[in-house]
Amino acid sequence: xxxxxxxxxxxxxxxxxxxxxxxxxxxxxxxxxxxxxxxxxxxxxxxxxxxxxxxxxxxxxxxxxxxxxxxxxxxxxxxxxxxxxxxxxxxxxxxxxxxxxxxxxxxxxxxxxxxxxxxxxxxxxxxxxxxxxxxxxxxxxxxxxxxxxxxxxxxxxxxxxxxxxxxxxxxxxxxxxxxxxxxxxxxxxxxxxxxxxxxxxxxxxxxxxxxxxxxxxxxxxxxxxxxxxxxxxxxxxxxxxxxxxxxxxxxxxxxxx
Amino acid sequence: xxxxxxxxxxxxxxxxxxxxxxxxxxxxxxxxxxxxxxxxxxxxxxxxxxxxxxxxxxxxxxxxxxxxxxxxxxxxxxxxxxxxxxxxxxxxxxxxxxxxxxxxxxxxxxxxxxxxxxxxxxxxxxxxxxxxxxxxxxxxxxxxxxxxxxxxxxxxxxxxx
Numbered sequence: 163x164x165x166x167x168x169x170x171x172x173x174x175x176x177x178x179x180x181x182x183x184x185x186x187x188x189x190x191x192x193x194x195x196x197x198x199x200x201x202x203x204x205x206x207x208x209x210x211x212x213x214x215x216x217x218x219x220x221x222x223x224x225x226x227x228x229x230x231x232x233x234x235x236x237x238x239x240x241x242x243x244x245x246x247x248x249x250x251x252x253x254x255x256x257x258x259x260x261x262x263x264x265x266x267x268x269x270x271x272x273x274x275x276x277x278x279x280x281x282x283x284x285x286x287x288x289x290x291x292x293x294x295x296x297x298x299x300x301x302x303x304x305x306x307x308x309x310x311x312x313x314x315x316x317x318x319x320x321x322x323x324x325x326x327x328x329x330x331x332x333x334x335x336x337x338x339x340x341x342x343x344x345x346x347x348x349x350x351x352x353x354x355x356x357x358x359x360x361x362x363x364x365x366x367x368x369x370x371x372x373x374x375x376x377x378x379x380x381x382x383x384x385x386x387x388x389x390x391x392x393x394x395x396x397x398x399x400x401x402x403x404x405x406x407x408x409x410x411x412x413x414x415x416x417x418x419x
Numbered sequence: 420x421x422x423x424x425x426x427x428x429x430x431x432x433x434x435x436x437x438x439x440x441x442x443x444x445x446x447x448x449x450x451x452x453x454x455x456x457x458x459x460x461x462x463x464x465x466x467x468x469x470x471x472x473x474x475x476x477x478x479x480x481x482x483x484x485x486x487x488x489x490x491x492x493x494x495x496x497x498x499x500x501x502x503x504x505x506x507x508x509x510x511x512x513x514x515x516x517x518x519x520x521x522x523x524x525x526x527x528x529x530x531x532x533x534x535x536x537x538x539x540x541x542x543x544x545x546x547x548x549x550x551x552x553x554x555x556x557x558x559x560x561x562x563x564x565x566x567x568x569x570x571x572x573x574x575x576x577x578x579x580x
Binding site: 409 | 427428431432434435436437438439440441442443444445446449461465497498499501502505506508509510512514515517518519521522525553554556557558560561565
C-alpha cells in the first residue's frame with residue numbers, strides 16, 4: 163500500500179513538473195502555473211508545494227497528512243510564447259478534476275497538446291504584418307506608411323524566424339529582426355519619399371515588442387512574485403534594448419538623424 | 420469629436436489583436452473574440468483621447484474593459500482569460516513612446532549642448548508615460564480577477580438576467 167502510493171506520487175510528480183515547465187516556457191504567469199499544478203495535484207488527493215525560478219520549477223508532493231512523498235525539480239527548455247499550450251493545459255486540468263482522468267491519460271493528452279501545430283508560417287507572417295500596418299494606422303499613419311510598415315514587418319519577422327531556427331541567442335534574433343525591418347523602412351526614407359519618419363520607423367519594429375513578458379512581469383509583481391516579476395521585466399528590457407540597437411544601426415547605416 | 424476616425428482606429432486595433440494572437444499561437448476559436456476585444460479596447464482608448472483624457476488613464480480604461488470581457492469569453496470559449504486579454508491589449512502598448520524614450524536615451528549619451536535639458540525632460544516624460552501605460556495595461560487586465568477575489572475564472576458565475 164505504502165509503496166504503491168509512493169510510486170504513484172513519483173509518476174504524478176514527474177507529470178506535474180512537465181505541466182509546470184510547459185506552462186513556464188509558453189509564457190504563463192507564476193500564479194497560473196502554481197494554481198494549475200495544485201489543481202492537478204488536488205485531483206489525485208495530493209498537496210503540491212511549488213517554487214518557481216526563472217528557468218526551473220521545483221515541486222514537493224505531500225499526502226493528505228502533509229508528509230512529503232516526492233521531491234523534484236525540472237529546468238525549462240527555450241522560452242517562447244505559445245498560448246495554445248496554456249489553454250490546452252487549463253482545459254486538461256479541469257477535465258481531470260471533473261472527469262477523473264488517470265495519470266496515464268493525462269500524460270498522453272499532454273503529449274498530444276505539446277505536439278499541436280502552430281499556424282502556417284505564411285499566415286503568421288501575413289497577419290503580423292497586417293497588425294503592424296494596423297498599429298501604424300492607429301498612430302496616424304498614411305496609406306504609403308501602412309504599406310511600408312507591412313513590408314518591413316514581413317521581412318523583419320521572416321529574418322527573426324530564420325534566426326530562431328538557426329538557434330541564435332534570443333536577443334540577437336530580435337536584434338536581427340529589428341535591423342532588417344528598419345533597414346527596409348529606412349530605404350524608403352532614404353529614397354526621398356515624403357513620409358513621416360517616426361511612423362515608419364517606430365511602427366515597423368513594433369512586432370518585436372515583448373508584450374507577454376512585460377504584462378506577465380507586472381502580473382507577477384501584483385501577485386507578490388516579486389523576484390519572478392523583476393526577472394521578466396529585465397528580460398523584456400533586454401529585448402527592448404535589442405530592438406533599439408537594431409534601429410540605431412540602421413539609422414547609422416543610412417546616416418539618418 | 421471625430422467619430423469616423425475613432426471607429427476606423429478601433430477597427431484596425433482589432434486586426435492588430437488578431438495578428439498578435441496568431442503570433443502567440445492562440446486557439447483558432449478565440450480569434451473572432453480577439454478582434455472584438457481589441458476593437459472595444461481601442462475604441463474606448465481613442466474616444467477618451469479625443470475627449471482630452473490623459474493617455475495613461477485612457478489606456479487603463481481600455482484595458483479594464485478588455486479584462487472584464489475576458490471573463491465571459493473565458494466561459495464561452497473555454498480558455499483562460501489571459502489568453503484573450505494579452506493579445507487584445509497589445510495594440511494599446513505605447514510603441515511610439517517607447518521608441519522616443521530609447522532615442523532620447525541614446526541622444527543623452529552625446530555631448531552636453533544647449534538643448535540637453537529639453538532632450539532630458541522629453542525623454543523622462545516619454546519614459547514615464549511608457550512605464551505607466553504598461554503598468555495600467557497589466558493592472559487593467561487583472562482588475563476583474565482581483566475585484567472578484569477568485570483564482571480562476573471558472574469560479575466566477577455569470578448571471579444572465
